[in-house]
Amino acid sequence: MKRRDFLKTAFLSGAIASAGWDPFRAFTNQGRRDTSQKILILGFDGVDPHLLETFIRQGKLPAFAKLWQEGDFKPLGTSIPPQSPVAWSNFITGTDPGGHAIFDFIHRDPQQYLPTFSASKTEEAKRTLNLGNLVLPLSGGEVTLLRQGKAFWQYLEEYDIPATVFKIPSNYPPAPSKQRTISGMGTPDILGTYGIFNFYTTTAAEVQKDIGGGRIHNVYIIGNQIEAKLPGPINSFKKDRPETFVNFKVHIDPVHPVVKISLPGEEFILQEGEWSGWKRVEFPLIPTQSVSGICMFYLKQVRPDFKLYVSPVNIDPANPALPITTPSSYSKELAEKFGPFFTKGLPADTSALDSDILDEKEFLTQDDFILAERNAMFDYELDRFESGVLFYYVSSTDQRQHMFWRLIDKNHPSYEPKLAKEFGSAIEKIYTEVDKILAKALAKIDKNTTLIVMSDHGFCPFRYSFNLNTWLKESGYLSLINEWKQGQEDLFLNVDWHRTKAYAVGLNGLYLNLKGREAEGIVTEREKEALMREIAHKLESYIDPTTGKRPILRAYVTKDVYHGPYTHKAPEIIIGYNHGFRVSWTSPLGGIPKKIVEPNTEKWSGDHCMDPSVIPGILMTNRPIKHSSPHLYDLTASILKTYGIPIPPTMRGKPIF
Amino acid sequence: MGKAKVKLDKDLVERIKKYAEISGYSSPEEFITHCLEKEIAKLEESDSEEEIKKKLKGLGYIS
Amino acid sequence: MWAFNQAITWLFKIIFFPWEKLHPWWGMIYISLLTGLFMLWVFRLTSNQAGIKEVKQQIKAHLLEIRLFKDNMALTLKAQGRILLCNLKYISYSFKPMLVMILPLLLILIQLNFRFAYQPLAPGERTIVKVKVKPGFDLLQMPISLTSSPGIMVETPPLRIEEGGEIDWRIRAVQEGHHLLKIKINNDQEVEKEIFVAARGARKLSTLSPLRPPSNFIPSLLYPLEKPIPSDLPLQDIEVIYPSGNFHFLGLSLHWLIVYFLLAIAFGFGLKRIVGVEI
Structure with a gap:
């Protein structure tokens, strides 16, 4: 490069930076076809037709009421079995499990009779170089999506129809595509699990408890200070595969219920009963290599016993250690816009509530964070939705019904009248929250937009x-x-x-x-x-x-x-x-x-892992539904038909419009 | 392949020698190696089982 | 010392005045260019220009010698030895300008640190205010409180960390603008600390003082923006943790010092012929 060219480039770089130019963004929006027909799909996991109708009739869901009045509402046939990964795969591929190979949350290895993850398989690098205690990978490890069959957005892509698919379950790692997709349910935490929280306590009795989905650490206060470790992924760069961890310190005020938590590179203060918001943690592997994760701290109690909850460490969307979006820059784009956000498949920590680490109020506070993030991102995606298909997913509807059904069902063995009084409206509240999302969608759509509101299954008492x-x-x-x-x-x-x-x-x-x-x-x-x-x-x-x-x-x-x-x-x-x-x-x-x-x-x-006839999902649209008993896979066929794409013979569904 | 020496109690070595011969092993070393490998395999297996449980247990549907 | 600090700070305010409304990249390019020119100027004034020219020519000649007589081992070795000597001579010629430059560069770096190393707090953002207490005072017995002008909310009671004599508060930025934190000690003494809040959207060049220093020489030289804390108070320093102000370029996050030195050296080399300096 000549000196003059170099100077020109240097100045140009400065100018670009000052204008806020991002080199990644230039490649995310491909020059794809503008479609006159648009489809907006709201996927509200687990919304139940009976409950929905009840709340509508009580006048609590004005947007749903409006859509029903102007369009159509029918129960939606769900999958056999009606589990979310199976049901959403039916919708994604337009087939039943025989066509997509997801039969349950959990499959098994017939050679070992051991349960396995049904959604994805993680394999470490096959070729490695051992140097002392170091194991250096010579080939990349691999995460494979185990769902088979072609996704509807992959069909759309072949016909140049743009689609944004936000957190659809059963798509981790995201199927290869140029479309904008981010994985949802099935996306692991940084440990590669369904989610493990950490709880630090001075109460010895709690340490003895064996709980699923969490680790309890016994800590000691010495000189108003606690030293603790946050466990991270296994370090596969080392022969003995030790667990990685991030050390942190907690400084406690001698009188006030307030602490300072010092992580490497960051400090923050929490009062009793406060959440920290997202904190970034780096788990060191070898010099130059580390894994970045994000987690939230919640100071449950300072005295007499110290209790600190740390959420499962989520994959950091700004620097994802595992693939969570297509194109890979999409998660970075969202992180830049919104800061860190929940990436774990099912973000609400139901295990922590189940094992009394979080109480109802604390769980709902966490769920509200999830909902607020989803809402903000929905506004962003809805705002730029000009063409093709937008699918948007909400998980809180499902998770709240799982955890709070006992407080609306007097015949439930876990019914507690006192709690019912305080938290009996948690399910109703989440229905009103998704009603607000629907209201925003109704305000945005034009006459060329088909609006589909759907759930993968309903709910009933367990x-x-x-x-x-x-x-x-x-x-x-x-x-x-x-x-x-x-x-x-x-x-x-x-x-x-x-x-x-x-x-x-x-x-x-x-x-x-x-x-x-x-x-x-x-x-x-x-x-x-x-x-x-x-x-x-x-x-x-x-x-x-x-x-x-x-x-x-x-x-x-x-x-x-x-x-x-x-x-x-x-x-x-x-x-x-x-x-x-x-x-x-x-x-x-x-x-x-x-x-x-x-x-x-x-x-x-x-729960909903019952017979499909017991817990159908919902289908509400702004167009009349011609099909008398629509099923999840019929929606897939309807999407293709809208754009004149021939429905492949492998697809089981028939168009509903 | 490299070899390493391990110290064992004399009485134990005598017993190993005796039972290695009775069980038809060609040498006490072979008998020891076999025993240790069997034990390690058990540990490795339980490790993977623990790993499986850990991975799946965050799923709210099971405990 | 305070008068000196004020003068330097004013000088830099004037230097940066045209770039205040723009992204820090512009100020960075500008100050790197000025630094490059300043270094060239110092080099021209203080170095032995004729000597440098001569020694560089000698090095070239010896290099040629090595290429021409590459089969003659003895000659090649001798030439290499001479190159080494010439290099030492060259370094000795640059020594004087380096010495002359070091102090002004230090002052420049101190000033630049407050313009490029940090970003203002954004409205809604939380951070920590740290007060260090001089040794020998009992933190638990000391009546101390933090208040602020309306743009800042103090969210927690004081958190006393006896090890290290530190008292921390969490604050939240509420309104954009320059605000004052007020620390009241023993009910009758008060000390203030500046704090700046600006929306994160379009980043502008801003001067931020993260620490109000004690009245000792070195800390007040390193933190010249705020008047040192009067020595009769039991406080050592007051610090506001601001977010880092790294520069982003082609997906990389770069510390401002790296950007600054790379640009300044690039400008220096780029302009040496135009300015007519031998380096």
Whole structure:
């Protein structure tokens, strides 16, 4: 470069910087087609048609009422089983699980009889170089989306139709696309888990508790100061794979309930009962390499016992350690605009509420943060929505119904009148919040915009839990190694596979112990069909002696109900639980307690992992729905039809308009 | 492959020698290696089980 | 000392006056250009220009010697030795201008730090105010309070950290503008600290003083923007933590010192022929 050119460039760079130019932004908006027809889809997870109608009739949801009056409202057929990852995959691909291979939150490895994540698979670098205790990757590790089938925005892309898909579940890591997408449910925290919070306390009794989804740390106050560690991901650069962590200090005022938390590079002050907002933490791996995460601190109590909650560490959208958006600059763009934001799939910390680490009020405060972020980002996306498709997703509707159903259902084993008085309106409030989002959408759309408001499933009480593996054992399909050990082990550790014909993994799945497929399978191909039918029949006929009810409404033999190339990978049977019943807490991970049916005394009290007929979702649109009983996959076909894209034969859905 | 020496109690070594011969191992070293590998495999397995539980337990639907 | 600090600060206010309404990049380019020219000027005045020219020519000659007689080991080694000597000579010639430049550069850097290292607080943003108390005072017994003009909200009671003699408060910026924090000690003594709030949108060049220093020489030289705390007060210094003001260029976040030196050196080299300086 000549000197003059160099000077010119230097000046130009300065000018660009002063104008706020961002080199990434220039590439995110491709020159794509302007469409006359637009589709705005609001995906409100778990909104229930009965509740919705009740609130509308009570005049609490003016925007929904308006849309119903001007358009149409029908229950929306959900997936078998009606779990969010399965249901949203039906919508994404326009197929049923036979076409997208997501059958449950949890699948299993037939060789080890161990549960696995159904959504994605993470593999570390295959080729590495060992230098002493260092392991240097020579090839990149890989995260794979396990959902199969083509997403509707990928079809749109082929026809040059722009789409923004915001936090749709079952899309982590995001399917390759030039469209703007950010992953939602299924996106792990920085540890690669569904989310693990940390709780620091001086109360010894709390440290003894074994809780799912959280770690409790015993801390000591020495000279009004606490030293603690925030655990991070495993350091795969080291041979012994140690856990990484960030050290932090807490300085406590000797009198006032106020503390200063010192993280490397940042300090902040919290009073008792305050949240910190997002804080960035860097977990060091080796010199030059670290992993960036974001988390929130909540000072629950200073005295007499010290209690500090730290949210699961989310992937930092400004510097994502794992792929969460397409194009990769999209998360950075949002982070620049809004600062750090929740990236973990299901952001609300239901585990912390369930294990009494956060109380109802604290949980709702956290959920309000989530909602405020979603609202701000919705305004941003809605504002620039000029063409093609915008899909926007809200998770709080689902999470609040899970946690607060016990306070609207007097027959629930966890009903508490006092709490009901204070927090019984939490579910209604979230319905009114999404009504406000809908109102904004109604104000924005023009006559060329199709508005679709949808949910993936509805909700109902979860009063009794059904130990499916215990039922299998009692019915002679599953045998134990040590009878006396029943109820003490999970992950099938006490199962005698040589005498076991069937086992249940996940929330609705039941597998046969097939010879040739399972490591120690005993059921032959010849026996399979009859055995499936026999178990399904027995399950449907089972009556719980204590309640006098049938816990299971339908047991679906998957090959009868699934279509598509992945049907053979499905569990043999999917259980459709009756209203009020769900699989137990321990059965999904291979636990076999002694009783078949137990009351559910947890705070997690509403659910949808029942029979699809019990909990349909909602479909409300500004156009008449021609289909008499629309299903999730019909919406996918309708999107393609709107743009004149031929509906592929692999797609199960039919257009609803 | 490098080798490392490990100190064991004399009585234990005698017992190892005795049982290695009874069980048909070609040498006490082979017997020790086999035992240790079996134990380590167990630990590694339980490690991965712990890892699985940790990964899945944040999912609110299970405990 | 305070009068000297005030004079220097005024001088820099005048220097930066034309760029005050613009993004700090403009001020940075401008001051780097001025620094480059200043360095060239000092070099021309104080260095042995003829000597530098000669020694550079000698180095060139020895380099040529090495290339021409590359087969003659003895000659090559001798030439390399001579190059080394010439280099030492060259460094010794630059020593004087370096010495002359070091003090003014230090003063420049101190002033630039308050213009480029920090960003003002944005409305709604929270930060910490730290007061360091002189050794020997009992923090718990000391009546101390923090108040502010309406643009700033004090959100917490004092947090006393005995180790290090520190008292912290959390404040929240409410309104844009220059505000004053007031620290009251022992009910009768009061000391103030400046604080500046501006919207984050279009960043402008602004002068920020993160610390009000004690009246000792070095701290008041390093923090010249605010009058040192009177020595009869039990306080050592008062600090407001401002967000960092790194420069962003092609996706990189760069410390202002790196940007400044790179630009100043680039300008220096770029302009040396025009100014007619041998370096």
